[in-house]
């Protein structure tokens with residue numbers, strides 16, 4: 001039996017989700033833009049999914065925009081907002097704040113905007129991967145229009161202080177508006193622009209509160225395949241009133257924000273997967289997964305010398321255990337485990353498969369050679385104690401053998 005410990009990369013589609021999607025490939029195949037009954041049947045499926053996701057995020061159904069995945073959602077949130085603001089005044093010099101440990105969909109989008117004249121501040125993180133709230137406050141400028149901070153990190157699992165960030169932004173926005181209102185209408189000029197808050201919640205949504213109102217979130221990215229739903233489907237939550245320009249044009253779908261015929265089976269699947277997240281019972285589910293993760297951590301630390309746990313469990317999702325096994329290449333461990341039927345991910349190579357150490361680990365102050373010896377274990381709702389015990393048994397001789405072969 002194979003053991004899958006790479007739930008952060010992707011999750012298996014839940015059986016009930018497959019069942020919900022199936023009719024939309026065959027009987028209910030209509031195009032939701034069509035006015036006839038076939039089209040309207042597809043619209044019903046899409047509307048239901050919109051409601052299911054809106055329930056999860058505590059927002060209105062018309063604030064949900066379907067995309068091809070979180071990469072697109074991140075691009076649309078950041079570029080779409082700046083494009084909309086520049087449409088109003090193309091000479092304004094805007095400023096974005098993000099963190100050094102974001103997904104490349106955020107970092108590369110920000111880098112592109114930087115080349116186009118937008119100023120970007122990349123907040124550093126501490127050893128545990130968390131940004132410093134005071135540092136964030138200090139970096140806010142008069143021309144800051146967007147703060148994009150991920151909810152939970154995909155590599156080490158640290159959960160950023162999203163609620164605190166949301167509160168700070170909301171307070172500043174309220175203060176600016178109040179000060180503006182106190183100036184006489186004749187001399188006060190244009191209303192001050194808001195600072196908008198985007199979060200990539202892809203790795204968080206299974207485990208933490210993603211209520212957009214409670215967290216003062218304006219834009220939120222989600223992906224179907226990380227929540228036991230299908231691949232190639234995602235969501236961008238766009239709070240009503242947030243300016244956003246489309247990046248791809250043509251079909252006027254999704255309120256003119258995202259053109260393209262809707263992926264109806266994918267959308268139905270994403271809605272169904274969202275409805276499986278028990279947002280009122282996160283604590284219990286988290287306890288079960290964290291219990292298994294902690295068993296793995298204790299087992300590894302007890303049985304393998306010279307190992308560093310890079311995940312700070314006190315501030316991370318219950319799914320993650322990221323280790324550096326000193327003196328061994330992460331890739332060699334991954335291949336050896338794969339030969340035993342155990343799937344994990346290297347903690348060092350980035351998504352492109354390049355041999356450069358991960359920007360997340362480097363930002364956390366981990367040395368290059370230590371980053372190269374990393375392995376990320378991510379557990380999910382199907383992970384069993386038996387599987388964990390098997391890993392604890394199989395891993396120590398692998399590390400011992402690889403260390404004996406190391407130069």
Ligand code: PLP
Nearest residue numbers: 069070071103154200202203223
């Ligand atoms: N953001 C985060 C934090 C992720 O972990 C991922 C996927 O690994 C993405 C964005 C990209 O999601 P998608 O595969 O849906 O494009």
